[in-house]
Amino acid sequence: xxxxxxxxxxxxxxxxxxxxxxxxxxxxxxxxxxxxxxxxxxxxxxxxxxxxxxxxxxxxxxxxxxxxxxxxxxxxxxxxxxxxxxxxxxxxxxxxxxxxxxxxxxxxxxxxxxxxxxxxxxxxxxxxxxxxxxxxxxxxxxxxxxxxxxxxxxxxxxxxxxxxxxxxxxxxxxxxxxxxxxxxxxxxxxxxxxxxxxxxxxxxxxxxxxxxxxxxxxxxxxxxxxxxxxxxxxxxxxxxxxxxxxxxxxxxxxxxxxxxxxxxxxxxxxxxxxxxxxxxxxxxxxxxxxxxxxxxxxxxxxxxxx
Amino acid sequence: xxxxxxxxxxxxxxxxxxxxxxxxxxxxxxxxxxxxxxxxxxxxxxxxxxxxxxxxxxxxxxxxxxxxxxxxxxxxxxxxxxxxxxxxxxxxxxxxxxxxxxxxxxxxxxxxxxxxxxxxxxxxxxxxxxxxxxxxxxxxxxxxxxxxxxxxxxxxxxxxxxxxxxxxxxxxxxxxxxxxxxxxxxxxxxxxxxxxxxxxxxxxxxxxxxxxxxxxxxxxxxxxxxxxxxxxxxxxxxxxxxxxxxxxxxxxxxxxxxxxxxxxxxxxxxxxxxxxxxxxxxxxxxxxxxxxxxxxxxxxxxxxxxxxxxxxxxxxxxxxxxxxxxxxxxxxxxxxxxxxxxxxxxxxxxxxxxxxxx
Numbered sequence: 001x002x003x004x005x006x007x008x009x010x011x012x013x014x015x016x017x018x019x020x021x022x023x024x025x026x027x028x029x030x031x032x033x034x035x036x037x038x039x040x041x042x043x044x045x046x047x048x049x050x051x052x053x054x055x056x057x058x059x060x061x062x063x064x065x066x067x068x069x070x071x072x073x074x075x076x077x078x079x080x081x082x083x084x085x086x087x088x089x090x091x092x093x094x095x096x097x098x099x100x101x102x103x104x105x106x107x108x109x110x111x112x113x114x115x116x117x118x119x120x121x122x123x124x125x126x127x128x129x130x131x132x133x134x135x136x137x138x139x140x141x142x143x144x145x146x147x148x149x150x151x152x153x154x155x156x157x158x159x160x161x162x163x164x165x166x167x168x169x170x171x172x173x174x175x176x177x178x179x180x181x182x183x184x185x186x187x188x189x190x191x192x193x194x195x196x197x198x199x200x201x202x203x204x205x206x207x208x209x210x211x212x213x214x215x216x217x218x219x220x221x222x223x224x225x226x227x228x229x230x231x232x233x234x235x236x237x238x239x240x241x242x243x244x245x246x247x248x249x250x251x252x253x254x255x256x257x258x259x260x261x262x263x264x265x266x267x268x269x270x271x272x273x274x275x276x277x278x279x280x281x282x283x284x285x286x287x288x289x290x291x292x293x294x295x296x297x298x299x300x301x302x303x304x305x306x
Numbered sequence: 307x308x309x310x311x312x313x314x315x316x317x318x319x320x321x322x323x324x325x326x327x328x329x330x331x332x333x334x335x336x337x338x339x340x341x342x343x344x345x346x347x348x349x350x351x352x353x354x355x356x357x358x359x360x361x362x363x364x365x366x367x368x369x370x371x372x373x374x375x376x377x378x379x380x381x382x383x384x385x386x387x388x389x390x391x392x393x394x395x396x397x398x399x400x401x402x403x404x405x406x407x408x409x410x411x412x413x414x415x416x417x418x419x420x421x422x423x424x425x426x427x428x429x430x431x432x433x434x435x436x437x438x439x440x441x442x443x444x445x446x447x448x449x450x451x452x453x454x455x456x457x458x459x460x461x462x463x464x465x466x467x468x469x470x471x472x473x474x475x476x477x478x479x480x481x482x483x484x485x486x487x488x489x490x491x492x493x494x495x496x497x498x499x500x501x502x503x504x505x506x507x508x509x510x511x512x513x514x515x516x517x518x519x520x521x522x523x524x525x526x527x528x529x530x531x532x533x534x535x536x537x538x539x540x541x542x543x544x545x546x547x548x549x550x551x552x553x554x555x556x557x558x559x560x561x562x563x564x565x566x567x568x569x570x571x572x573x574x575x576x577x578x579x580x581x582x583x584x585x586x587x588x589x590x591x592x593x594x595x596x597x598x599x600x601x602x603x604x605x606x607x608x609x610x611x612x613x614x615x616x617x618x619x620x621x622x623x624x625x626x627x628x629x630x631x632x633x634x635x636x637x638x639x640x641x642x643x644x645x646x647x648x649x650x651x652x653x654x655x656x657x658x659x660x661x662x663x664x
Contacts, residue, residue: 199391202358203452207405208379217404221395304395 049278056272067279076255077263077280083170084260087177088238094178096230099185100223104215106186107193119190123183130180134247137176138163141248166256169249173257176244181237185230192226193219224303232292239288260284309334309492310355310460315364317350317516324350326516327364332509334459337486337493341503342513343539348496349464351513355494356385356462369459379405384453385462388469390445392437398424398448399433402455409456419455426488427451427481443474450482454489463495467502479505500540504528512536534653537579543610545647546585546621548595550578552656558648561615564594567643569657576656579647582610585623585639593638597621599631613637 012021050067054060071077106118125133140147141162149159162172196219204214220227242261245251251258260280268277310332317325324347332338340348353359355366357378366373373381392401399420406416424430427447437445446466453461463482467475483506486493497503503510504524512519512527512535519539520532531537537545550558551574558568558578568576590596597613600620604627611623611631623639631637648656 197389197391199387199389200393202353203385203387203391203393204404205358206356206378206383206385207456208377208408209404210408213408218393 046278046281049275050282052275052278054274056274060275063275067276070276071279071283076258079255080258080260080263083255083258084239084241087170087174087241087259088235090171090174091177091181091238091241092231092234094174095181095185095234096227098178098182099230100189100227102182102186103189103193104219107190119186122186125180126184126187128180130243131247133180134176134244137172137179137244138248141172163249164253166253169253169257173241173245173248176248177238177241180244181234185234188230189223189226192223196222221304224299225305228295228299228303231295235291235295236288239284239291309369310494311365311367312355313365313367315351315354315366316362317347317354317359318362323362324516325354325362328518330511330518330521332492332494334492335490337483337495337506337508339503339507339510340494340496340513341498341500341510341539342519344498346513347516348498348513352385352462352464352494352496355460356383357381358385379408381460382458383460383462384456384458385464386446386449386453386466388465390437390449390469392445392448392452394437397434397436398429398440398451401437401448402452405452405456416455419457420451423451423454426454442470443478446470446478450485454485457491459491461489461491461493463493465496465498467497467499482506500542504540510540512539514539530655531579531647532655534577534579534649537647537649537655541581543582543622543624545579545581546619546623548578548580548615548619548621550576550648552576552648560594561617562593562595566594566646568646568648571656572650575651577649577653579649580641580645582622582624584641584645585621585625586641587623587625588638588640590638592640594640595621596636596638599633599635599637602630604630611637 011017049060051062051064052060053063053066102122106115106122139145143149143159143161143164146162148162152158152160160168162168200218200222201214204218209217240261241259242265245257245259245262249257251262261284264277264280264284267273267280310330312328312330315325315328316323328351340351342348350359354361355368357373357376357380361374368376368381368383378385392398393404396404402420402423403416406419411419420433421430424433427450429444429447429451432440432444432448437448440448446469449466466482467478470478479502482495486506495502495506507524509521509523510527511521514535520527520536522530524540527536527540531540531545534547538547548560550560550568552558552568552572553565554573555570556568557565558576559565560578595615597615597619600612600614602612603610606627608624609627611625612620613623614620621639623637650656
């Protein structure tokens with residue numbers, strides 16, 4: 001038996017293929033088991049639990065769709081959902097938009113030393129742990145002793161209540177998120193830019209295109225698959241925002257900066273409403289899938305694949 | 307009067323000089339081919355004329371204006387790239403219209419020019435396709451169309467056929483030659499393929515290591531190459547070279563001791579060049595040289611004979627085809643004295659027959 005592929009005419013477990021099929025299954029078994037234990041299992045458990053009332057101590061009891069019905073009347077849920085959407089829109093726009101702009105600015109002819117120094121500087125925050133970053137920013141954002149307000153004061157701006165004002169708290173989280181993640185977007189966008197053939201730019205110069213026009217009409221369309229990728233990954237990430245808010249504001253003041261995942265955590269592990277927490281998790285999954293699907297559907301109109 | 311002047315044009319990247327003092331004048335309407343081995347600087351020179359590559363020294367004058375600092379679009383040039391460089395997200399129509407739109411032409415004029423070029427190149431049915439839905443040959447035509455619609459005074463072609471298969475290459479070559487008859491413009495065409503150079507050019511510029519080796523019509527280069535480089539680069543199969551001794555005024559002696567007429571000049575060592583088609587099989591007593599047959603290539607109309615002399619010099623002779631020769635047999639060759647080329651120890655042609663145009 002020399003062929004690696006199964007003999008298509010016979011079945012997988014037909015006598016001549018059985019050995020290879022078993023060998024193949026053994027090869028993928030570790031990954032398959034890992035997937036089952038750590039991904040498929042918890043997901044199935046979440047679906048089951050969302051139909052239960054379960055407080056971790058007594059046995060779960062079946063409640064049907066009660067957890068989902070409860071969502072409709074849960075004003076806090078709608079508040080944190082709004083917060084999360086707000087965060088996602090601005091954090092994604094900031095990360096992707098600024099990341100692309102930085103990538104373009106740092107992809108021009110310049111001294112290699114300067115170029116790499118800037119790229120490294122922008123990328124560096126991506127390498128640092130989020131909790132650590134958030135702790136640092138918590139100090140920077142302090143109203144009275146924070147560095148940011150100190151410098152704003154030097155140019156005559158009144159101290160800003162970055163973290164303690166309901167109006168500012170979420171914006172502060174967004175600023176941190178962009179500072180932390182824009183370097184990664186820049187890196188991916190840089191890779192995208194560098195895969196665009198220089199010939200297009202030569203052709204555009206012969207056509208007399210200004211650099212601004214070239215950016216809008218050549219660079220952006222050719223970068224669109226990269227931008228779609230960044231939008232998708234950043235959106236999925238943004239809907240899961242958690243640690244930075246816990247450290248910076250712990251969701252406050254009130255629920256002003258609380259995110260959906262924080263609320264799930266609170267319901268599950270503080271209020272012990274595991275069933276309700278599972279139901280909200282499914283809501284988050286559904287929202288993420290729908291938003292991503294919309295992005296892909298819309299991208300047919302603007303993303304161009306060569 | 308020439309339309310394009312290159313005066314002492316140089317290009318350096320740091321310490322590396324890639325273009326060394328190019329002097330060239332090209333009259334309006336001429337088809338000029340830059341040819342040379344890879345790395346000779348021909349594409350760089352073309353990009354310098356286009357304005358895509360800044361020049362390090364000298365003057366480029368296009369249509370009477372110094373173009374050194376002009377942007378490509380301001381030079382009245384159009385370029386066809388080796389990769390075609392069609393904008394992949396635009397239809398053929400938009401690709402061709404892009405530069406016109408920037409130039410501020412109105413819609414009607416753009417449409418008229420694009421349609422006319424499309425008809426000329428027979429790509430009307432492709433106008434609403436994007437490049438990935440076209441074959442290589444079709445993309446090539448659209449790329450040429452994009453250059454035509456700009457109605458430039460100078461067309462620049464950078465190895466435009468090298469991505470096409472052999473059959474399409476011949477066909478497109480013929481079309482480019484036709485195109486030159488239709489458009490009222492100068493064409494500079496870069497290639498490493500000497501057949502393209504020979505068939506297309508009014509004049510050929512042979513480049514080597516950033517220098518012009520010779521400028522002339524295809525036949526001038528073929529018949530009176532100025533030096534060993536041009537002699538070996540132009541012509542396929544390559545010219546054969548043999549060391550000879552120039553004994554006295556007008557006489558050279560070959561490996562078998564046969565004397566042949568040589569140009570008057572210094573005596574001493576020299577190189578004799580004979581094209582494969584000038585080598586003729588003959589009887590031993592008439593032979594200039596003898597060589598052992600290595601193998602033959604039968605091409606129907608003629609055959610190529612590969613042989614090696616006693617001194618280990620490989621030679622190629624092109625003979626009318628006939629029955630195969632006995633393997634390893636000793637062959638005797640002669641040639642007409644007027645078909646001989648002599649080159650001095652410095653590689654330059656000896657004798658007066660270098661009636662080039664530069």
